[in-house]
Amino acid sequence: MRLGLASLLCVLNLLRLCECAPPTCYSRALGLSKEVMVLLDKIHTYHRMKPCAEILPTIFLDVHNSCVTTKLRDFLYVVLNHPNQYCRERPRMVLLKRKIQNLYTIITRICYRDLVFFTDDCEAIDTGHSSPHYAEDRLQLLQEER
Numbered sequence: 001m002r003l004g005l006a007s008l009l010c011v012l013n014l015l016r017l018c019e020c021a022p023p024t025c026y027s028r029a030l031g032l033s034k035e036v037m038v039l040l041d042k043i044h045t046y047h048r049m050k051p052c053a054e055i056l057p058t059i060f061l062d063v064h065n066s067c068v069t070t071k072l073r074d075f076l077y078v079v080l081n082h083p084n085q086y087c088r089e090r091p092r093m094v095l096l097k098r099k100i101q102n103l104y105t106i107i108t109r110i111c112y113r114d115l116v117f118f119t120d121d122c123e124a125i126d127t128g129h130s131s132p133h134y135a136e137d138r139l140q141l142l143q144e145e146r
Helices: 002-018 025-045 047-053 068-080 085-089 091-110 122-127 136-145
Strands: none
Touching: 025 047, 025 091, 047 085, 047 091, 068 091, 068 122, 085 091
16 A cells, blocks of 8 residues: 555656746746846845845846846945945855856856847836836827827
8 A cells, every 4th residue: 555655646646746947047046137136135034134235225126127237237336346345255145246257157158148228217226116017019009099
């Protein structure tokens, strides 16, 4: 009975693994941006990291926004050149630096032509609020409806 149960579990695990697909550039960039946002939230809320978080600008990562590359570059510059040596050596800050460097490399080099940007709203990365921008044909339709 135990041998049958163990073999059934092995077969089910193999079937589960077979259905997995390797991560694409898009899925890796999307996942890494979520990881960076979670880590930033931890840095901003943890009481020992508050002095380190004060210098960090607010950023809301969206891999569909074409401004993400310049904002990531600027954010990485701030993290790398943090004025407090203690903060630069903190494990969470080191991890944040590595994740941002990886995300920047993925977006600018590895997935250079694979990612599709739907917007170029740079303010949305700073504030987290995206304002709708209508294309010319959509704007013309809106004007005709009035």
